[in-house]
Amino acid sequence: MSRLEAKKPPLFISYPLTKDMFSRSLSLLSRLLKSCYGPAGRLKQLHNGVGGYVCTTSQSSAILSRLSVSDPVLSVLTASVQNHISRFSDCGLFTAILCCSLVENFKSLNVASHTIIKISQHLLSLCMDYLKSEACGCRVSVDFSNAETLFCLVRSVLTSKPACMLNRTEVDHLTMLVVRAFIFTVPCHVETSAVLGKCVVVPVKGRRVLDSTVLPGLLIEAPEIQMAKPLTVKRACSNMIKIALFCVSMSGDCFSTEEGTVTVHHGISLETSELNQLLAVARQLVKDEVGLVVCQKVIHPSLKQYLKESHVIVVDRAGLSLMEPLSRMTGSKPIASIHLLSSSCYGSLKDVCIESFASKHFVHLIPKDTVVCSLILCNRNETAWEELKHACETAEHVLQLTVKEPLALLGGGCTETHLASYIRHTSCSLSTGTFKDIDCSRTQYQLVADVFCRSLESVACSLNHDDGEILTDMVYGHCWFVPSGFPSVSNWSDLVSKCSCGINGNTENLSWRLLPCQSGSPMIQDCPKESSVKIADFLTLDCFAAKCSGLQVALETANLILDLSYVIEDQN
Numbered sequence: 122m123s124r125l126e127a128k129k130p131p132l133f134i135s136y137p138l139t140k141d142m143f144s145r146s147l148s149l150l151s152r153l154l155k156s157c158y159g160p161a162g163r164l165k166q167l168h169n170g171v172g173g174y175v176c177t178t179s180q181s182s183a184i185l186s187r188l189s190v191s192d193p194v195l196s197v198l199t200a201s202v203q204n205h206i207s208r209f210s211d212c213g214l215f216t217a218i219l220c221c222s223l224v225e226n227f228k229s230l231n232v233a234s235h236t237i238i239k240i241s242q243h244l245l246s247l248c249m250d251y252l253k254s255e256a257c258g259c260r261v262s263v264d265f266s267n268a269e270t271l272f273c274l275v276r277s278v279l280t281s282k283p284a285c286m287l288n289r290t291e292v293d294h295l296t297m298l299v300v301r302a303f304i305f306t307v308p309c310h311v312e313t314s315a316v317l318g319k320c321v322v323v324p325v326k327g328r329r330v331l332d333s334t335v336l337p338g339l340l341i342e343a344p345e346i347q348m349a350k351p352l353t354v355k356r357a358c359s360n361m362i363k364i365a366l367f368c369v370s371m372s373g374d375c376f377s378t379e380e381g382t383v384t385v386h387h388g389i390s391l392e393t394s395e396l397n398q399l400l401a402v403a404r405q406l407v408k409d410e411v412g413l414v415v416c417q418k419v420i421h422p423s424l425k426q427y428l429k430e431s432h433v434i435v436v437d438r439a440g441l442s443l444m445e446p447l448s449r450m451t452g453s454k455p456i457a458s459i460h461l462l463s464s465s466c467y468g469s470l471k472d473v474c475i476e477s478f479a480s481k482h483f484v485h486l487i488p489k490d491t492v493v494c495s496l497i498l499c500n501r502n503e504t505a506w507e508e509l510k511h512a513c514e515t516a517e518h519v520l521q522l523t524v525k526e527p528l529a530l531l532g533g534g535c536t537e538t539h540l541a542s543y544i545r546h547t548s549c550s551l552s553t554g555t556f557k558d559i560d561c562s563r564t565q566y567q568l569v570a571d572v573f574c575r576s577l578e579s580v581a582c583s584l585n586h587d588d589g590e591i592l593t594d595m596v597y598g599h600c601w602f603v604p605s606g607f608p609s610v611s612n613w614s615d616l617v618s619k620c621s622c623g624i625n626g627n628t629e630n631l632s633w634r635l636l637p638c639q640s641g642s643p644m645i646q647d648c649p650k651e652s653s654v655k656i657a658d659f660l661t662l663d664c665f666a667a668k669c670s671g672l673q674v675a676l677e678t679a680n681l682i683l684d685l686s687y688v689i690e691d692q693n
Contacts, residue, residue: 128693129692129693130692131689131690131691131692132689132690132691132692133687133688133689134687134688134689134690135686135687136686136687137193137194137685137687137688138194138224138228138682138683138685139228142192143192143194143195144225146192146195147195147221147224147225148225150190150195150198150217150221151218151221151222151225153165153184154181154184154214154217154218154221155218155583156586157179157180157181157184157214158179158214158215158218158580158583158584159281159583159584159586160280160281160283161283161584161585161586161587162179162214162281162283162586163179163586164177164178164179164283164284165177165178165179165184167183167184167187167188176504177284177504177508178284178508179282179283179284180213180214180282180284180508180511180512181202181206181213181214181216181217182203182206182210182213182511183511185199185202185203185206185213185217186203193688193690194682194685194688197678197681197682198217198220198221198224198678198682199217201220201674201678201681202216202217202220202674202678204674205670205671205674208670209518209522209664209666209667209670209671210514210515210518210519210667211278211515211518211519211663211664211667211668212663212664212667212668212670212671213671215580215663215668215671215675216670216671216672216674216675217675218579218580218583219576219577219580219671219672219675219676220674220675220676220678220679222575222576222579222580223241223572223573223576223675223676223679224679224682224683226572226575226576227241227569227572227679227683228683230568230569230572232565232568232569234683234684235684236560236561236565236569237569237680237683238680238683238684239559239560239561240559240561240565240566240569240570241569241573241676241679241680242676242680243555243559244544244548244569244570244573244676245672245673245676245677247543247544247547248540248543248544248672249669249672249673251540251543252530252540252665252669258539258543258597258598258649259530259531259535259536259539259540259598260528260529260530260531260536260665261528261529261530261531261660261662262527262528263523263527263528263529264527265524265527268300270529270662271300271303271520271523272296272297272300273529273659273660273661273662274516274519274520274523274529274662274664275295275296275299275300275516275519275520276292276293276296276659277532277661277662277663278512278515278516278519279292279295279296279299279512279513279516280292282508282509282511282512284504284505284508285500285505285508285509285512286500286501286505287330287509290331291330291331294330294331294333295330295333295509295513298333298334298335298496299496299513299516299517299520300520301335302320302335302494302496302517303320303517303520303521305318305320305335305337305491305492305493305494306318306319306320306492306493306494307492307524308490308492309490310490317492317521317524318446318449318450318491318492318493318494319445319446319449319492319493319494320335320493320494320495320496320517321339321340321442321443321446321493321494321495321496322495322496322498322510322513322514323340323342323478323483323495323496323497323498324498324506324510325478325479325481325497325498325499326499326500326502326503326506327479327501327502328478328479328499328500328501329499329501330499330500330501330509331499332478332497332499333496333497333498333499334497335494335495335496335497336476336485336494336495336497337487337488337491337494338450338470338485338486338487338488338491338493338494338495339443339446339447339450339485339486339493339495340476340483340484340485340486340495340497341415341436341439341443341483341484341486342481342482342483343436343482343483343484344481344482346475346482346483346484352434352473352474352475353432354412354413354432354433354434354473355410355411355412355431355432355433356410356412357410357412357469358410359469361469361470361471361489362412362413362469362470362471362472362473363409363410363411363412363413363467363468363469364411364412364413364414364415364451364453364467364468364469364470364486365406365411365413365414365415365453365456365466365467366415366444366447366448366451366453366454366455366456366466366468367414367415367416367417367418367455367456367459368416368417368418368444368455368456368457369416369417369418369456369457369458369459370416370418370419371399371402371416371418371419371420371421371424371437371459372418372419372420372421373392373395373396373399373421373423373424374395396421396423396424398459398460399421399423399424399459400423400424400427402424402459402462403424403427403428403431405462406428406433406462407428407431407433409464409467411433411467412432412433412434412470412473413433413434413436413470413473413486414428414433414434414435414436415436415437415439415447416435416436416437416438416439417438417439417440417441417443417444417455418437418438419437419438420435420437425437434473434484436484446493447486448468449492449493450468450486450488450492450493451468451469451470451486451488452468452469453466453467453468454466454468469489470486470487470488470489471487471488471489472487473485473486473487474487478497496513498510498513519664519667522664522665522666522667523664523665523666525666526665526666528665529662529663529664529665530662530663530664530665530668530669531599531622531624531660531661531662531663532621532622532661532662532663533584533600533620533621533622533623533661534580534581534582534584534600534621534622535581535599535600535620535621535622535624535661536622536663536668537577537578537580537581537600538577538578538581538593538598538599538600538636539597539598539599539649540577540598541573541574541575541577541578541593541598542593542595542598542649543598543649544570544573544574544577545570545571545574546649548566548567548570549567551566575637575638578593578636578637578638579637581593581600581621581636582636582637584600584602584621585602587604587605588605589602589603589604589605589606589607590602590603590607590613590635591603591635591636591637592613592617592633592634592635592636593633593634593636594620594625594631594632594633594634595631595632595633595634596629596631596632596649597620597625597649598649599620599621599622599624599625600620600621600622600636601613601617601620601621601627601633602617602621603616603617604616613633614627614630614631614633621661622660622661622662623659623660623661624660
């Protein structure tokens with residue numbers, strides 16, 4: 122009999138935020154995430170300590186999914202940020218850094234946690250109301266008739282991922298490709314509700330980034346295709362190519378014995394019976410003038426040979442991931458049984474041709490109306506390619522979110538400093554009735570508002586990794602970076618030319634304030650003005666929906682953590 126151990130009682134940890142271990146872990150996580158932030162962020166290498174795959178990245182999704190977090194409170198924080206990333210793809214580091222900063226600063230206040238929570242919720246509502254108002258000075262409208270704003274959004278995503286190892290020319294090239302791929306996925310004809318198409322990424326590793334391109338339709342890798350031979354394909358009467366899409370194996374394998382009992386009469390061969398059924402399907406396909414057969418799994422060699430002799434193109438091993446875009450692009454319904462074949466399941470294509478990239482051969486399926494496209498994505502090595510793939514998918518998702526809400530926020534830390542300036546101004550002009558509704562004093566409100574503003578500004582400061590000074594102007598509330606090597610007594614106007622987002626130039630007699638500001642220092646802040654310029658070349662922009670969500674998630678998660686009184690941990 123094995124030895125039995127007595128069950129251990131659960132471990133009760135009271136007021137976990139007061140423990141030194143939590144403070145150290147939170148500070149370490151905050152420093153780690155801040156060091157990754159922005160175009161100049163430092164890369165991290167992550168592995169499991171016993172060998173295996175090593176991930177080189179600065180992206181929050183890759184870091185948080187591979188980071189082992191043992192503290193239960195920090196697990197709440199990381200899980201909350203990961204949930205945000207799964208929904209919006211962008212602004213993960215912004216959300217995580219802001220949440221860490223809010224928790225660190227809130228717990229240092231000598232104010233009751235329930236009071237902090239109520240005040241911070243009011244501050245959040247002020248921010249959201251401002252961001253969604255026409256008077257907001259840190260957002261721009263996105264005009265889809267002018268591609269320049271779309272280029273700015275995509276370029277901002279690509280340049281924020283240093284592990285992609287892209288130069289300026291490569292960023293511009295990929296920006297054009299991502300926007301073009303996105304436009305391909307927008308349907309030309311909309312009746313009731315528009316549904317965006319899909320961009321399928323085709324990997325080509327070990328080639329130049331500038332070799333990347335985008336094609337309408339789908340590319341399916343087909344090593345058996347011979348480039349030298351001319352491609353002959355059967356067409357229907359309408360000059361379109363009929364396509365049959367199979368999601369069932371056509372290899373002629375016998376039934377698995379795990380699926381039940383099969384009774385076979387004497388002299389009957391299951392293999393022969395199955396092959397005869399497949400050939401009957403092939404004859405029906407030829408009779409129905411099908412010109413292309415695509416199978417998710419394997420097709421029997423005899424079946425392939427018969428179809429090829431009948432001028433039908435055959436592609437097998439297409440894989441599960443291509444089934445949905447194939448079905449959508451061609452209008453075909455995936456056929457799940459070789460015993461039930463209906464002509465209503467067929468789809469159609471405009472053309473089929475052969476494409477070659479590097480040493481790979483592809484069948485290129487060209488639809489009549491393009492809602493699916495293929496992005497042939499190249500990069501020098503596997504690590505850089507994986508980062509680039511994720512960055513391009515994030516950029517595509519940002520454009521999709523922008524279609525729903527055609528707005529963007531100024532990037533480069535300018536939205537954070539502008540919001541902080543707005544909150545400082547607004548919090549000083551609140552009526553006494555507001556404090557009564559919140560059930561707090563004016564002093565308590567100002568303390569929490571100051572912490573909230575300093576937390577926003579700390580996110581902007583995290584973009585600077587080179588020890589230079591960080592400024593905010595007192596007119597627009599934007600963020601300005603001073604190159605390192607200049608003393609703090611310098612005339613700042615001589616050292617800066619453009620704000621971090623690129624929308625404001627140093628053409629006025631601006632007054633400056635150093636960041637980060639000291640806690641509790643008196644601050645008189647006018648309401649920040651809206652910039653007169655609406656759009657400029659190479660403007661740094663952030664996704665409106667993703668950043669608004671990140672702001673909400675960061676503050677609500679910080680409030681949840683602040684409200685924790687006990688952690689009950691099972692020790693068994």
